[in-house]
Structures are given as structure tokens and as C-alpha cells.
Amino acid sequence: MTGSVVTLRSGVVSAHVDTFAARGLPPRELQPAFLFDRPELAYPERLNCVTEFVDRHVAEGRGDRIAILAPGGLHWTYADLAAEINRIANVFTGALGLVPGNRVLLRAPNNPTMVAAYLAVIKAGGIVVATMPLLRARELGQIVDKAEIALALCDDRLTDELTKTAASSRYLTRVVTFAELKTLARDASADFAAVDTARxxxxxxxxxxxxxxxxxCTMHFHRDLLAICDAYARNVLKPTPDDRFIGSPPLAFTFGLGGLVLFPLRVGASTVLVEKASPGDLLPAIATFRPTICFTAPTAYRAMIPLLGDHDWRSLRKCVSAGEALPKATFDAWQAATGLKLMDGIGATEMLHIFISAPEEAIRPGATGKPVPGYEAKVIGADGEDLAPGTPGRLAVRGPTGCRYLDDERQRKYVVDGWNVTGDTYVCDADGYFWYQARNDDMIVSAGYNIAGPEVEAALLAHPAVAEAGVVGQPDPERGMIVKAYVVPKPDVTVTPALVVELQAFVKDEIAPYKYPRDIAFVPQLPRTETGKLQRFALRERAAREAGAGPATETAKAAE
Incomplete structure (x- = not known):
């Protein structure tokens, strides 16, 4: 759908011919307050961010620097990447009929073509909608319908589910495979003038x-993609052009987009893209490509520790952890094994990337950190009132990025009085450090006590027999809820009733005794999303089903 020329709320004329996105933005009064009071966050009114991420390096004589490496010997310089982006952008605006403001769905694992296509959409004035490779037709259909997407670009190995989506969609009319794209781009020009988009x-x-x-669906501007680089990466991560990045998050996850694409490109560094990045795959890739900065989830760092002796990981100098809470036991174990401090951080798709963290020299183990320069954060109560240091409450944040849901009433819940309320329970100490407690809906209320599931998980993870732990509330007629723990034991551990009692006693020694798990189930694995987040809702559903059934053979209840 197209419309007339649109003047944005900033007073600047939009480059979008298809005005779907502008019409779907929340009204001004429902958007958060945005902060741009730091000089590095001042961007010109006309801005196509791809010129900053790629073209600037070529124009300033750095075109021969390596931008992307991948298995199989592939390496693209910045000049190579620029040419590939331009060819694809010419295909988009030529044979595929893209006009500024159109949405393009991307479906692929982390590989160079995915990155080139991603940036080509943006350079051509389009809007990227990247999707997780494991999504099925129904889930893809929800995205296509919500964003009214007509064009999709798909890795040839992942077409089945997308083809099903297209067959039943009233919007998706064209699915182009990477092989087709390569054919179309073969004779396309390697020159393309970036569409004159507004910031x-x-x-x-x-x-x-x-x-x-x-x-x-969260909506992000050209300036937002630069802002996460110029706030978090510049002031906290502090990469240099000589750094080489690697990691596991999918590029459809904004944690992966920042850590594996935007942050390295912003400073002219390089990135390693591996399609398989489980802990068992990531360590060999680190040994082969010698990266210096790694991005992955706490679970992956913990899983890599026993494998470190089999691989040369010593090229790493910085390791970033996000995607879920970092248990102090994992922080301590990684530092003991490598000498490196995990750089914890909390981000959100709504905020695009990390907004609370700490540079290496200011890390407090167990704390997430302080607001990233350019952001402000506070802890608020149920009615929005500011809470005193040491008091748990809802995390509220604002800065150069923020929540803009596409045509969604849930905007009213996420943005309160100009602040983004993330859904996390935090404590801020007297020194301004923020300490994660739980997701707001992960608090367990048992016999009047508020118990944070992640705190119990962290205590369990400190025990040498525990590989992974997930803790939720289970309905209980006497206490309302009890603390239920699902534990993945380490491979050499024998599960016995005595181990249950040992773990319960261990937790009582680590944290307040009333927080100990009154029910422990040993399981082979925990449910996780493709991005590695623990699916506590799945555990809560399981715990609810098991409530009243009594302990199973794998479960032992604590004696009162």
C-alpha cells in the first residue's frame, strides 16, 4: 500500500512511498521520551544508516579491510560487502519492484548473504523483517499478516515453511531464494546510491x-541502529577496528544483529558468521578464526567451560552475556576457567539492544551494571512511584531508543509516563548498580514470601552436580505456590533421593532458607527458545499439570 508524501513528527519529510510504517506508529503521547543529550547521539536529519556502517569505510580508504569471514574460506572486504549490498539493492528496486517503505521478510541462518540482503533492504529504503530459522508456517504467517509483507527472501534450505505461508497468505506474493537472488544479482551494477531516508x-x-x-512488532529508525553502537558499544564494550567478533545469537534477534553486525561494522572491525553456533560448534570456530569478542547467552558460556581444554580460545579478550539473566555462579566459573570477566547486560527487542551494563573495569559480579551512557533507569512501584535504593520494583528506562509497537494496544502498558517499563523486577543499590531479581511474572509468591525464580536457579547452579536449572512456582493448596525446580544434572551425576536433600540443603546455605525448592524434578533438558532463553512459561505449565499428582519417580518432595 502506498500513500502521499509523509512529514514525520520531527518535521522532516519521509522517504517512504509506502507509508504503512508511519501510519502504524503509536501516537506521540504513547511513545517514550527519547534522550539525545550526548554529542555522539546527534544525527543529521537525512540519514541512511548503511552509508555509515559500510560506505563510509570504503570512501575513507578502508575498503580493503576484512568485514566478514565465514567457514569455507569466505572473506569479504568492506569493498566486497559494499558491492554485494549494491547489487542486491539494484535487484530489489529493479526486478523485484521494491519501493521505499516496503517490508521484506528475511529467512536464513547467520551467513554473509543474509547480512548483505539485510543491509541492501535498508539502503534501498525498505524495512527489514528478519525471522528466526526455526519458525513454522503458522508463526511466519502471523508476522506476514501483522507487517503486511509482500516480498520474502529465503535461504534455499529453509523454503518449505515459507512456501506454506505464501500459499495461504493474502499479502505474501513473492518468495525469492538465495539461489534466485544470486542469478538476478550476477549482472546487476555494483553501484547504488542510498535512498535519501530520514533519520x-x-x-x-x-x-x-x-x-x-x-x-x-517493534519499530526502529535508521538513527536507532547507530544509537545502540554509539551508546553501548562505544562507551561500554569499547571495540577497536582490530577486533574480530563471533557469537551464537541469530541475526533476527536484535542481540545478534548488534553484536555480530552493527557493532563491528560501526568501527570498521570484522565479524565471523557461523551457521551452527552451539557450544560444541562455537569453540572450534573460535580456535579457527581467532576472534577477540564473543557474544552469547549465559547457558552457552556455562556449557563451554568443560570443553575449553580441547580448544584454543585464548584469542578472546571480551565476552558479552545477554539474552537472559547471568547467574553469579556462571560468572565466577567462567572467570576461574579463562581469567575473563563476562560483561553482563540487559536489553530488550523494544529497546533494540543493551541499556544497562558495565565496562570491564567497573563490573560488580552478580549485578547487571549501571545505565549505559545515554540512558537513564530507575525502579518504580506498582503506581509508578520511584522506589528507594534496595527496594525491589519494576525497571523503567529511557534513552535514545525505545518502544514503538506497530499498531498495538500493548504500547500503553510498556510505556508509562515517557518511561519504558520492561517487565523486569530489579533492585538498585546505593551506588547506582542494578541487580536483577526476576521477570515480573516470574516472581513466586509462597506463603506470603516473594521469591525470585532466577535467584534460586543461581543458587542451584553453584552446586557441582547441576548443569542447568529452571525454577517456577507450582500451585499448592497450603502455600498458594511452592518453589519447584527442574534440574538437568551433569552427565556423570547419579540421581538419588539423597541428591534432592543435598541440593535443598545447599540452597538453604546459599540464600534465605524459605526460598529453597520444596520440589525438585530431574530432567534431561530444559525448554528454551531459539535465542537460548529459558521458557519458564513452559515449565509453569508443566508444574501446573503436575500439581496434585504427587511426586513422580524423577521427583522428590522435601519433608516438612
């Missing part, structure tokens, strides 16, 4: 991970 033109739709029901 406030939407360039990315990010669908939140792990949601149930109707998916939430």
Missing part, C-alpha cells in the same frame, strides 16, 4: 522472541 524513517521491524498469542 526517523523506520528501517527495521523486530518481532519479540518467545511471545505467545499475537506477536508484538
Amino acid at each position: 526517523d524513517d523506520v528501517c527495521l521491524f523486530g518481532f519479540t522472541s518467545g511471545t505467545t498469542g499475537e506477536p508484538k
